[in-house]
Amino acid sequence: MTVAFRNVTKTFADGTTALDSLDLSFASGELVVILGPSGCGKSTACRILAGLETPSSGTVEVDGKDVTNLPPRERGMSMVFQSYALYPHKTVFENIAYPLRVRGTPKAELVRAVHEVAAMLQLERLLERRPRQLSGGEAQRVAVARALVWKPQICLMDEPLSNLDALLRLKTRIELKRLHAELGQTFVFVTHDQEEAMSLGTRIAVLNRGALVQFGTPQEIYHQPATRFVAEFIGKPASNTLEGELVEGSFRCGALVVPLRADAATVSATLPASGRVVLAIRPEAVRLHEVAGPGTVAMTVEVVDAVPPDTILSLVCAGASILVRTQAPPANLVVGATVHVSFPLSALSFFELESGARLR
Amino acid sequence: MSRGWRGAAKALVLAIIVVALLPYVWLMLTSVKTRVDALADTPRWLFSPTSEHYPEVFFRKDYAPLVWNSVLVAVGSTVLSLALGVPAAYAFARLSFRGKEDLFFFFLTTRMAPAISIVVPMFLLFNFLGLADTRSAVILAHSTFNLSLVVWMMRGFFEDIPPEVDEAAMLDGHTRAGAFARVVLPLAAPGVAATAVLCFILSWNEFLYAFILAAFESRTVTVGIPGLVTPHGTLWGQVAAVAVVATVPILIFTALVQRHLVRGLTFGAVKG
Numbered sequence: 001m002t003v004a005f006r007n008v009t010k011t012f013a014d015g016t017t018a019l020d021s022l023d024l025s026f027a028s029g030e031l032v033v034i035l036g037p038s039g040c041g042k043s044t045a046c047r048i049l050a051g052l053e054t055p056s057s058g059t060v061e062v063d064g065k066d067v068t069n070l071p072p073r074e075r076g077m078s079m080v081f082q083s084y085a086l087y088p089h090k091t092v093f094e095n096i097a098y099p100l101r102v103r104g105t106p107k108a109e110l111v112r113a114v115h116e117v118a119a120m121l122q123l124e125r126l127l128e129r130r131p132r133q134l135s136g137g138e139a140q141r142v143a144v145a146r147a148l149v150w151k152p153q154i155c156l157m158d159e160p161l162s163n164l165d166a167l168l169r170l171k172t173r174i175e176l177k178r179l180h181a182e183l184g185q186t187f188v189f190v191t192h193d194q195e196e197a198m199s200l201g202t203r204i205a206v207l208n209r210g211a212l213v214q215f216g217t218p219q220e221i222y223h224q225p226a227t228r229f230v231a232e233f234i235g236k237p238a239s240n241t242l243e244g245e246l247v248e249g250s251f252r253c254g255a256l257v258v259p260l261r262a263d264a265a266t267v268s269a270t271l272p273a274s275g276r277v278v279l280a281i282r283p284e285a286v287r288l289h290e291v292a293g294p295g296t297v298a299m300t301v302e303v304v305d306a307v308p309p310d311t312i313l314s315l316v317c318a319g320a321s322i323l324v325r326t327q328a329p330p331a332n333l334v335v336g337a338t339v340h341v342s343f344p345l346s347a348l349s350f351f352e353l354e355s356g357a358r359l360r
Numbered sequence: 361m362s363r364g365w366r367g368a369a370k371a372l373v374l375a376i377i378v379v380a381l382l383p384y385v386w387l388m389l390t391s392v393k394t395r396v397d398a399l400a401d402t403p404r405w406l407f408s409p410t411s412e413h414y415p416e417v418f419f420r421k422d423y424a425p426l427v428w429n430s431v432l433v434a435v436g437s438t439v440l441s442l443a444l445g446v447p448a449a450y451a452f453a454r455l456s457f458r459g460k461e462d463l464f465f466f467f468l469t470t471r472m473a474p475a476i477s478i479v480v481p482m483f484l485l486f487n488f489l490g491l492a493d494t495r496s497a498v499i500l501a502h503s504t505f506n507l508s509l510v511v512w513m514m515r516g517f518f519e520d521i522p523p524e525v526d527e528a529a530m531l532d533g534h535t536r537a538g539a540f541a542r543v544v545l546p547l548a549a550p551g552v553a554a555t556a557v558l559c560f561i562l563s564w565n566e567f568l569y570a571f572i573l574a575a576f577e578s579r580t581v582t583v584g585i586p587g588l589v590t591p592h593g594t595l596w597g598q599v600a601a602v603a604v605v606a607t608v609p610i611l612i613f614t615a616l617v618q619r620h621l622v623r624g625l626t627f628g629a630v631k632g
Contacts, residue, residue, distance in 0.1 A: 013456060050527075050531060051530075052527050052530070052531075071530070071535065071536075072527070072530040072531045073530060073531070073532075073533045073534060073535065077531065078531055078532075079527070079528070079531045081524045081527070081528060083522060083524050085522060085524035085525050085527065085528040086528075087525065087528075087529075087543060087547075088525075088547065089546055089547060098529075098532050099531075099532040099533055102529075102532050102533035102534055102538075102542075103533045146528075146532070
């Protein structure tokens with residue numbers, strides 16, 4: 001089974017464009033995360049897939065069949081809402097059983113299916129309760145149970161963890177990962193939290209301003225960001241990005257000079273010989289040195305932020321500032337001290353200044 | 361709250377109850393007073409009751425069918441207004457269509473014209489349709505104001521229910537109409553009950569339309585009461601007897617839906 005958005009555009013009545021020519025396709029069994037900042041159109045994409053919104057143009061296909069105009073109930077999909085949207089007047093059992101009831105499942109099979117999914121999500125002792133008697137985490141699990149009980153082809157999740165506190169969010173995330181591994185169903189998971197996306201996704205679709213920016217595995221997204229936006233959005237902390245100039249085989253940004261031909265391996269033929277570009281490097285890729293050496297830059301420590309096991313250093317020099325993440329900070333590190341840093345060529349990404357598109 | 365305040369609050373509530381119920385108690389007393397007692401200059405609390413008014417007005421003057429007319433009209437108008445207005449209100453609450461807010465406002469404007477200005481054309485229309493002096497005419501006339509009430513009240517109740525609940529129902533296998541009928545409507549039951557009570561009371565108490573459109577065979581209780589104002593004076597005992605009986609259906613109807621009047625079913629729809 002495959003799911004495909006073909007050139008999907010959604011413009012709302014007030015004129016805002018939520019999705020702009022979205023092209024995205026994926027196969028069954030994946031856990032696809034749609035990731036982006038708020039207002040990027042990720043929820044709209046999810047709702048269009050569910051049939052709750054109709055695209056202004058373009059089509060949605062499942063297995064090559066155009067489902068753009070099918071009502072939600074004919075799409076074989078379920079959904080977990082951010083607000084859970086449990087039926088407040090029904091018990092937990094009836095909430096979970098409802099998709100089966102509506103579809104006319106025989107009673108014995110219905111009871112068996114509800115108990116099976118309730119066991120999977122540790123809901124058995126809550127079956128007689130009503131939604132208002134549940135904690136946030138319990139309500140969330142009931143919503144997941146309701147979405148899985150009838151074994152839909154695809155389970156959509158629109159920010160299902162956003163209303164949980166941090167600890168529970170982490171726990172539930174691991175739980176969802178386990179469920180996906182066990183069931184082998186296709187999950188589409190919408191979130192604005194890049195950490196959640198990196199953890200859960202087999203592939204991540206990064207959206208910005210209604211357009212698909214990058215679609216790839218978490219590794220690809222992290223190490224080869226397609227645009228400056230992705231580099232600055234992914235990671236905690238995100239990539240350092242520096243606007244500077246390519247001059248005589250090196251990158252200059254104020255007092256920060258990165259030689260690009262330190263050894264035989266030149267960075268790439270795709271880089272222009274000169275001009276203004278954006279350099280990006282992950283905070284943990286920056287190397288720290290005790291003493292100055294060839295290709296190192298001297299920077300001053302501005303802030304030391306130690307959150308074991310990591311230490312995040314905020315470093316400045318004239319015209320540039322970067323964050324460095326390390327698990328082995330230099331001894332006697334104090335604010336105001338000078339450290340020497342170097343930028344391994346293999347960890348560098350370059351983007352066009354104007355468009356933000358990747359140069360290498 | 362301290363004991364003193366609690367006592368004061370209780371006294372206040374009691375005072376409000378007394379003020380609210382006094383006219384009704386007075387009405388009940390009047391319905392069993394003789395003419396002399398009822399018209400006494402100083403209000404009489406102690407008197408020898410009479411049971412003459414009830415049989416006189418309901419059987420000899422044949423007012424009993426009027427109560428039946430009122431019941432049919434009020435129930436008919438309430439049912440008709442809810443049947444048309446509740447789905448319309450749901451559409452206003454959930455769907456987006458061109459001119460929605462204008463149309464919604466139009467429902468309100470139908471109530472802005474003074475009733476007296478439309479009742480004569482309405483009479484001519486019903487006369488032309490052969491509905492003069494029928495309960496149907498009064499039901500339709502009362503539905504003109506009840507329908508807008510239903511649409512305006514129920515839209516708010518539907519908007520209190522998170523739209524995700526309908527959407528979940530649609531993903532669970534319902535059509536939009538099915539989600540409305542099977543999931544949203546049960547959740548909106550308190551709202552429907554409250555609206556129904558208001559419709560019923562408005563229709564029950566309405567005089568002008570009922571008087572102009574059906575003054576004879578199909579007249580309602582409100583239209584019948586002025587008939588007790590005779591050239592020889594107002595028959596206060598009989599007026600009170602009719603009024604006492606006329607409150608009974610409202611009490612029954614309110615008691616029937618009271619269970620649903622308590623809001624709270626929808627709490628917890630979103631947050632736990």
